[in-house]
Amino acid sequence: MNLIDKYILKEGQRVILSLFVIAIVLHLLNLEFLSTLFLLIFFLSLYIFRNEKIELCKDCTIVSPVSGEVHAIDFNEKYKIIYINTSLFDNSILIAPQSGNLKLTYLKRGINLPxxxxxxxxLNEKLIFEQKNIKVELLSSTATNELALSKINENLDIAQKIGIFTQGEVxxxxxKNVDISLQIGQKIKVGTKIV
Incomplete structure (x- = not known):
């Protein structure tokens, strides 16, 4: 792991470098407004793709795979359904919510509407993956990179990084029989205890 990987996620390094190079080229061409705009987007991208340390609950069986705000909690005859909205300013790391095999069950490419x-x-991109006691659905939004998982059909440890998710709904x-420790409106961080 090099010094840059310690602070910036690998998935965002190409984007950040491209923005910086474009800002420099525009500055050299005396296009000050565009140069300043790309430099501001560069700094915003540094924040979005930061590699934040994950604090993991030791006795948890299921943790939150993303950071965000609990928008709603619903239930049906089989499941408790938790809706989490993630924004650009939340941690972008996507982790395995529990230990065990991870299966990709659905992937639909699409566009990224608000x-x-x-x-x-x-129409938006959608990805669904499952582990033993949880199913996770990712729905992309405006500023989402292409949805992808770095580890599929593998045995994973709880909180192992499996990708990034910058903005959308999880x-x-x-x-249904499991007690959850979340409330509507609660801000959660990646790795927060759910069960």
Missing amino acids: LNEKLSKK ILFID
């Missing part, structure tokens, strides 16, 4: 658009649920499906 989540408040009517067609976003149908829906967690957990067995």
Whole structure:
């Protein structure tokens, strides 16, 4: 692990370097407004793709795979359903919510409309993966990179990094009989105890 990997996620390094190079080229071409704009986006990207340390609960069986705000908690005959909204200013790391085999069950490529658009649920990129006691659905939004998992069909430890998720909605499906330790409106960090 080099020095840059310690502070910036690998998935964001190419984006950040590209923005910096574009800002320098625009500055050399005396396009000050565009140069300043790209420099500001460069600094914003440094924050978005920061490699924040994850504090893991030692006695947890299921943890939050992302950072964000609990938007709603619902249930049906089989699951408790937790809706988490993530923004650009939340930690972008996506982790395995529990130990065990991770299976990718659904991947749909699409566009990245804002989540408040009517067609976003149908047209945006969607990825669903499962582990033993949890199903996770990722729905992309405007500023989301391509949805992908770095580890599929592998046995993973709890909180092992499996990708990034910058902005969108995460829906967690957990067995209905399990008690969860979340409330609506609660801000959670990646690795926060759910069960």
